[in-house]
Amino acid sequence: MIHLRLKFKQNSLCYLLLLGMSWKVPGKMLTLYLHGFCDCSGIIERAGGSMEEEIGELRNSFALSDAFYFYKKGLESIVDDQVTQRFSSEELASWNLLTRTNQNFRYISLRLTIIWVLGVFVRYCILFPLRITLAIIxxxxxxxxxxxxxxxxxxxxxxxxxxxxxxxxxxxxxxxxxxxxxxxxxxxxxxxxxxxxxxxxxxxxxxxxxxxxxxxxxxxxxxxxxxxxxxxxxxxxxxxxxxxxxxxxxxxxxxxxxxxxxxxxxxxxxxxxxxxxxxxxxxxxxxxxxxxxxxxxxxxxxxxxxxxxxxxxxxxxxxxxxxxxxxxxxxxxxxxxxxxxxxxxxxxxxxxxxxxxxxxxxxxxxxxxxxxxxxxxxRGKVKDSFKEEQQKMYSSIIVGQNGISSCSQSTKVE
Known part of the structure; x- marks a missing residue:
């Protein structure tokens, strides 16, 4: 049985994705440690290594195929995609009194509500007419x-x-x-x-x-x-x-x-x-x-x-x-x-x-x-050329490692 031991925040997406996942491997008991995969806040923490480095680590640690590398990268993309989040507004550490449409908003105090109402009056009734006039001019x-x-x-x-x-x-x-x-x-x-x-x-x-x-x-x-x-x-x-x-x-x-x-x-x-x-x-x-x-x-x-x-x-x-x-x-x-x-x-x-x-x-x-x-x-999908580039990169790693192993074997024979 292969156990996945991850550091994640309870009820996070990582927990939902990985809960109960296991594979049966005859004659072997293996454990996959993906340390650093998630931090305590539930946000992806990527190692940042190249394909050669990470696959090399897997080969040194396990006698499994390199599918685990692509499996990990796939889960990272599901939990925290690097691309689509660049097309939505960045998150602020604190509220700037500009909106109350946030689904996670909770009433805090009467004073904060009054300040927000005054801000709406200033922005819409004073600043906005002046700005429209300047833009037309x-x-x-x-x-x-x-x-x-x-x-x-x-x-x-x-x-x-x-x-x-x-x-x-x-x-x-x-x-x-x-x-x-x-x-x-x-x-x-x-x-x-x-x-x-x-x-x-x-x-x-x-x-x-x-x-x-x-x-x-x-x-x-x-x-x-x-x-x-x-x-x-x-x-x-x-x-x-x-x-x-x-x-x-x-x-x-x-x-x-x-x-x-x-x-x-x-x-x-x-x-x-x-x-x-x-x-x-x-x-x-x-x-x-x-x-x-x-x-x-x-x-x-x-x-x-x-x-x-x-x-x-x-x-x-x-x-x-x-x-x-x-x-x-x-x-x-x-x-x-x-x-x-x-x-x-x-x-x-x-x-x-x-x-x-x-x-x-x-x-x-x-x-x-x-x-x-x-x-x-x-607005579009990933080009096939990018997929082919990743495939060529992986194939070059396999060919290179096979070449090194064959050379070492020939040296031992001599």
């Missing part, structure tokens, strides 16, 4: 100002006026969110002819970065109000907008971006290589397309303070209107922005490794977890 100024500047001939005056209009608009919109922004290492700010890449938490990342400098935006052409704003912006500044059919053509996108970067007088391109919003705790895989363009990469790390408001946009749960409503009724948007030293492609380095190196630098500076998972898993 900022967007109106953007449309009107960029349209008027667009009629001027191409010269230095038009460039200066365009940057002035954009900066003014974004700063008014930031006031509409009560944004408090701290910029660090401004000597590393993105320069013209370069590419600015940053981790992505919310659509207002654009507003946060554009408060300290102008950027050329990259995106798909939309209709309605967003389309009006895009058409007015492109009249005064060389933003890069794509049709839906063009966005699917990787070569067309790359060629247009390369042409923009080649013109050293144009504004730096702002790109979010993750391709989706992550919940302010991690940085997920950077798409390599942004790093195949060439030119200098200017990494930027963005970290929001969740104590004053949740900036993460869960697009699967909230549409844009309801999300902006939540943002404008929060206490404030407090954020730190770090400009990292510029980085370039090294000799013998491909775009994928370059993207990973930039991602690691951003994660380290922002105090975020560095994950290799693709943010596309938010």
């Amino acid at each position: 900022g967007l109106s100024w953007l449309v009107i100002g960029t349209t008027l500047v667009g009629f001027l001939p191409e010269n230095s005056v038009k460039t200066w006026l365009s940057e002035l209009v954009h900066l003014t608009c974004y700063r008014i919109c930031a006031r509409g969110l009560s944004a408090t922004i701290r910029y660090y290492n401004k000597e590393n700010k993105p320069q013209k002819g370069g590419i600015c890449v940053a981790n992505h938490t919310t659509p207002i990342d654009v507003v946060i970065l554009a408060n300290d400098g102008c950027y050329a935006m990259v995106g798909q052409i939309h209709g309605g109000l967003m389309g009006v704003i895009q058409r007015s912006m492109v009249r005064s500044c060389p933003h890069v907008w794509f049709e839906r059919s063009e966005m699917k053509d990787r070569h067309a996108v790359t060629s247009r971006l390369r042409a923009h970067v080649a013109a050293k007088t144009k504004l730096p391109i702002l790109i979010f290589p993750e391709g989706t919003c992550i919940n302010n705790t991690s940085v997920m895989m950077f798409k390599k397309g942004s790093f195949e363009i060439g030119g200098t990469i200017y990494p930027v790390a963005i970290k929001y303070d969740p104590r004053f408001g949740d900036a993460f946009w869960n697009s699967g749960k909230y549409n844009m209107v309801s999300y902006l409503l939540r943002m404008m009724t929060s206490w404030a948007i407090v954020v730190n922005v770090w400009y990292l030293p510029p980085m370039t492609l090294q000799d013998g380095e491909d775009a994928a490794h370059f993207a990973s190196r930039v991602k690691s630098a951003i994660a380290h500076q922002g105090g975020l977890l560095d994950l290799d998972w693709d943010g596309g898993l938010k």
